[in-house]
Amino acid sequence: MSHKEEPLYDIKPSPDMGMCGDATPETCLRAYGETVVAGVTVPLCTASTGMPCTKAVRAVAPETLEDDGTPAARPARRGRAWASSGARRPFIGLVAKQFPEERFLSLPADYAPAVAAAGGIPVILPFMEDVDAYASLFEHLDGFVLTGGHDVDPALYDGPSPTDPAFAAVSQLTPERDALEYEILNFADEHDVPVLGICRGMQLMNVYYGGTLHVDLPADLGLDRHHHWQTAAPSCPVHEVTIDGGTRLGAVMGPGPFSVNSLHHQAVRDVAPALRACAWADGLVEGVEHPERAFMVGVQWHPEFFAGDGPMGPLFDALVDAARPRREAR
Numbered sequence: 001m002s003h004k005e006e007p008l009y010d011i012k013p014s015p016d017m018g019m020c021g022d023a024t025p026e027t028c029l030r031a032y033g034e035t036v037v038a039g040v041t042v043p044l045c046t047a048s049t050g051m052p053c054t055k056a057v058r059a060v061a062p063e064t065l066e067d068d069g070t071p072a073a074r075p076a077r078r079g080r081a082w083a084s085s086g087a088r089r090p091f092i093g094l095v096a097k098q099f100p101e102e103r104f105l106s107l108p109a110d111y112a113p114a115v116a117a118a119g120g121i122p123v124i125l126p127f128m129e130d131v132d133a134y135a136s137l138f139e140h141l142d143g144f145v146l147t148g149g150h151d152v153d154p155a156l157y158d159g160p161s162p163t164d165p166a167f168a169a170v171s172q173l174t175p176e177r178d179a180l181e182y183e184i185l186n187f188a189d190e191h192d193v194p195v196l197g198i199c200r201g202m203q204l205m206n207v208y209y210g211g212t213l214h215v216d217l218p219a220d221l222g223l224d225r226h227h228h229w230q231t232a233a234p235s236c237p238v239h240e241v242t243i244d245g246g247t248r249l250g251a252v253m254g255p256g257p258f259s260v261n262s263l264h265h266q267a268v269r270d271v272a273p274a275l276r277a278c279a280w281a282d283g284l285v286e287g288v289e290h291p292e293r294a295f296m297v298g299v300q301w302h303p304e305f306f307a308g309d310g311p312m313g314p315l316f317d318a319l320v321d322a323a324r325p326r327r328e329a330r
């Protein structure tokens with residue numbers, strides 16, 4: 001049974017959702033796929049980065065929610081033995097997802113636990129107009145995660161302009177976020193501070209160093225829209241990636257192949273001159289890295305869903321390990 005064939009609930013604006021206007025199950029801009037909860041099909045919501053719609057879950061499986069409507073707590077993830085070692089834990093800055101029209105920031109729930117399980121202290125970064133304030137803040141951080149989110153502004157890589165028909169495939173732009181991440185990469189590149197780019201974060205990293213992007217995979221390459229923008233829950237792997245064993249990413253993860261999730265309609269087109277491709281899937285670049293930096297790595301998939309004791313835990317371990325000398329030198 002599909003919610004688009006037989007709606008199970010009425011999606012209307014509510015504090016639980018992030019829905020726009022008078023959205024219905026057929027027109028909701030945040031419902032992009034489906035998953036099964038308690039045997040019933042419900043939509044996935046981009047407002048919560050791929051988690052099931054809260055209002056739908058309340059209607060069909062209220063026992064999976066806490067009293068306040070938030071998802072029930074997950075089992076604690078085990079980290080490494082840093083907790084009792086006395087080691088100083090590196091501070092890792094996390095970039096939140098921006099919703100300019102609603103004027104709020106949102107950090108999906110899996111990023112911070114992924115950093116913490118690797119021994120880091122996650123720090124959610126604010127958006128500010130004062131560039132000097134960023135410089136002061138960054139001095140206290142030991143590494144960064146550029147998280148997933150909306151599309152990178154095509155103007156940054158000489159992509160289509162708003163008058164170009166191809167621009168119609170571009171999602172809501174977030175210029176303040178683009179500016180923040182450029183400041184992060186300016187700082188990280190100058191001081192060799194570790195950075196992990198995830199999905200949009202990898203794409204932004206490539207653009208920063210002079211690369212370009214495919215604006216829309218279905219339009220540019222004829223790929224099926226759901227081939228790399230999965231309709232299954234983000235915690236479900238849907239395709240494999242291979243990794244060059246001679247790269248930094250290969251040293252951390254091994255050559256694979258690895259099963260990963262996929263939540264993107266854009267991808268790296270031309271790899272930036274300063275970077276090198278290090279992972280691939282279906283002919284697309286799925287990983288890039290800067291060979292002259294201690295840890296400047298980007299991946300197209302979302303490893304935070306498989307961190308801790310999961311198969312992507314070593315990727316976050318490597319980020320935190322690379323950041324640790326900076327913390328211990330303070």
